Amino acid sequence: MTDKRVEEATRLFIAEYPETEEALETLLAHQDKNGSWTFGDISLDSGQFGELVSQTFVEKTGDGDYRFVDTDSIESGLSSGASHSATQTTDTATFDLSLPTVNRPVLVAVAGALTLMATVRLLYYSAVFRDGYVVSPANDPYLYRYFQAQFLEQSGGLADVGMLTTVGEQTIKRPLTHTLNWWFAELLGGSAGAASLVAALQPVLFSLISAVVLYMLAVRLTADSRIAIASLIFLALTPVHTVYTSLGFLEHRSYQYLWLLLLVFALVWLAVDFRRRLQGEAANSGNHASDARTAALDHIRSSRTWGVVALLAFGVAASVHAWGGSPITFVPVGIYFALRAITDFQRGVPPTLANIPGLAGVGGGSVLAMFAHSLFGWQGLLAVVTPTLVTAGSIALLLLASAWQYLQLSPKILAALECAVAVAGFAGVAQLRPDLLTSIQERTGDLLGRGGIAETTSLFSPDQSIILGPLAQIGFGFYLGLVALLLVSWIASRRYSPGWLAVVCFGWSYLILAGFQVRFAAQLSIFLSLFAGIALVYLLGALELAQRPTIFDKESGVNRLSLSFPNRQRTIYIVVVVLFVLLLNLLFVPSLLGQVQHSSETLEAATAIETHSDSIQYDRSDYVLSQWDNNRMYNYFVSGNSSAYNYAQNFYDRLITRHNPDEQYRTIHEGRVGYVVLTDTETRKNTTHHTLFEELGAGTNSPAHYQLIHASSDIRVFALVEGAVINVTTDSGTTVTAKTNVSTAGRSFAYSRTVTATDNGIAKIRVAYPGEYKIGNTTITVTEQDIYKGLSVSSES
Secondary structure (H helix, E strand, O other): OOOHHHHHHHHHHHOOOOHHHHHHHHHHHHHHHHOOOHHHOOOOHHHHHHHOOOOOEEEEEEOEEEEEHHHHHHHHHHHHHHHHHHHHOOOOOOOOOOOOOHHHHHHHHHHHHHHHHHHHOOOOOHHHHEEEEEEEOOOHHEEEEHHHHHHHHHHOOOOOOEEEHHHHHHHOHHHHHHHHHHHHHHHHHHHHHHHHHHHHHHHHHHHHHHHHHHHHHHHHOOEEEEHHHHHHHHHHHOHHHHHHHHOOOOHHHHHHHHHHHHHHHHHHHHHHHHHHHHHHHHHOOOHHHHHHHHHHHHHHHHHHHHHHHHHHHHHHHHEEEEEEOOOHHHHHHHHHHHHHHHHHHHHOOOOHHHHHHHHHHHHHHHHHHHHHHHHOOOOHHHHHHHHHHHHHHHHHHHHHHHHHHHHHOHHHHHHHHHHHHHHHHHHHHHHHHHHHHHHHHHHHHHHOOOOHHHHHHHOOOHHHHHOOOHHHHHHHHHHHHHHHHHHHHHHHHHHHHHHHHHHHHHHHHHHHHHHOHHHHHHHHHHHHHHHHHHHHHHHHOOOOOOOOOOOOOOOOOOOOOOOOOOHHHHHHHHHHHHHHHHHHHHHHHHHHHHHHOOOHHHHHHHHHHHHHHHOOOOOOOOOEOOHHHHHHHHHHHHOOOOOOOOOHHHHHHHHHHHHHHHHHHHHHOOOOOOHHHHOOOOOOOOOOHHHHHHHOOOOOOOOOOEEEEEEEOOOOEEEEOOOEEEEOOOOOOOEEEEEEEEOOOOEEEEEEEEOOOOOOEEEEEEOOOOOEEOOOEEEEOOOHHHHOOEEEEEOOO
């Protein structure tokens, strides 16, 4: 390392661990006298010593001792750290509330990455904030906006605790998400405008918080801020993640990603903390079994450890209640503890003792989740019992590994036995609680069997030549990250790296899930962003544009590398390389974001229906039947009732592809549907779609229940009406035609209806538009009231 890098690394270490400053000064003096030092020469605990010897300014001597690589630079770093501390306080006995020293290039880079993330997610600002409305993208956000509005209407204010039970009764799924959406709106005043503001900004704000947690996770694992910043850039420009966390995309996802990251960060923090303590003990003693036990006990006794355990418990409980598919979240947790039992066994680490904090966090989160279920009725039983089952299963596997370790048996047999225990446990649960087995089967069916929705297709769909899907959804970072994931998986299988093991388990789990359904690609992208960041910095190191990372060079620890601004020419080269790697992301992000925005024509159609519905004073349905993928949007703006699209999914295609629209009205839609929205779609002639969209319901025998209220180049909107009945008395068997000229929605056309008089000489002609109708030489007036109330008017021929 250069003198400047040694000084900077020392200053950063002192900023993070100010309590070690005096110890470093003592070690410097000891090295000047003896040439090296050991754990016994200083009063640091094993965790702090492990952190110290993992730094790049410390090296191991041939006889197993340690020494500083450049004492002069370290003394300079200590001096600058001491000067900073002196300006912060004049009394060392007082509680230190000063902020740690911040590396300015790192701060600038992180701020830039977060700004990039926010900017990308605000790209379609004008499409969301439009004409006095907040127009959320896609379809599903309007389900969450519906519940948000419902709870605001029912709540008694910000402190209305009873709303927690109300949320449980009315939603069951995603209760925490709906509660937070309601509560944030109450926090801003509880008005409709406040609700819309939350709907717009919440996804972006929570994506930024998630990015900060990802940065902390990357630094904790790699101690390299360059990798952490590269990870943020990849995540900021991941197309699928950008869509789900973009402006206005109010869903469970932005919450879910944050809770997931908190859960993983806590697991990784605990794993890395134990490993560093183990390294510190190993530096002081040759008795590995004693070292491992001491490190585990130190890990358990640390107050920081239990602070992170509390964070883990929160992440578990929040994940349970954030979304309907939460049991999936805990599959990689169970896999992690199962593999951790084996790696601890192989390393000679006491499996149960070393994992007590992690088990306490997951178990504590299970208790919190069950508490909310019991008290407020949140989530179904399967969702809340899953982390409990994972905790119980993990304890069983860790106890088994501990017994195996005591008996000194084969690790291969242990792995096979773990699988047998897992199968037996699952069979036992299925036998004792068949209702849980039924729920699992239903969830599995949802995962494997749902179709007809874009997000339920595979990330590796043959329709996109298998390899193109990941490029469109994640970018080139998918393949960069996949290479790094494979490498890290190999390293984690050969070295004792429990922190990396946790991330690897989650990475592979979500890769498999995304292979089933692309909606899991966003969670996958979180972990691939970390691995892609590693690959990118290694690539820059191979091109001699940056110092090569050394996080996998040796087992003894991590190297703390910070960020510094390179010279102008090197900066240009780095920017060119990064832009080349991110080229596809820059192309696909605007494209995918644009695909989920609602067009101006769509909003105009929705507001036209809203205006028409408000102007009609008669009792009638205001439900809008449209294509299912924007059905919630239409119904939200018209009636606010955007809770489901099942009816549209079941009946819209049937409506537009069949003949005789009036027959469908009478047999299916009467009293249920108020409006029909048709888009420009290729269909055969004589279908309902052709009759209404192409012919506007005009012609020699126009429909009697469909009234055009809005028309644009790609959209037609019809109000479904009961229709007025014109009674005509004439000779039996006579053909009678009622005609009028209609001018509506900027279109003019001839409207006519023809019927044949019955045997008693009565012809009943049902019409859909008010106006003056000519029947032979007679003119008869039909009013709007006649149309909407289905009244009869008479004429004699």
